[in-house]
Amino acid sequence: MKKQSYSCGLDAAVDVIGGKWKALILWALHDGSRRFGELRRAVPGISEKMLILQLREMEHYGLVRREVYHQVPPKVEYSLTDFGQSLNAALIPLGEWGEKHMKTIEAIPAA
Structure with a gap:
């Protein structure tokens, strides 16, 4: 597999965070750190x-980082x-920026 080549830093960042x-x-x-269930509740939807x-x-x-604790029940x-x-x-x-402009963004009609 060929390593990705980026045109700029933003291109690389968006690839990782996309x-x-x-x-x-x-x-x-x-x-x-958080357990899986905690993460699921923290990210609605x-x-x-x-x-x-x-x-x-x-x-x-x-x-x-994923850390497995070998115990019963598994953690x-x-x-x-x-x-x-x-x-x-x-x-x-x-x-x-998003907080500052949230109302403006929400007012944009859906495409």
Whole structure:
């Protein structure tokens, strides 16, 4: 498989964070590790299947760490890696922009 070539930094960032759910999952993990059920409750509207898929992709990119505790019942926790924390920090200004312009965005007619 050939390694992806990017035209700019934004292109690379969007490749890693693309989609509706990854930024919300990153935000849900910003203050520490969470179990799967906690993440599902923290990201309203995401299905179990989609959360599993997104977490696997984020783990593949090195954004999320998955820690399995071998106990009964089994316990798995997800947390941000340093790489994931740095991306989360980069998204804060975007979130602030969204907060500032939310009413304007909501007023745009659906396409």
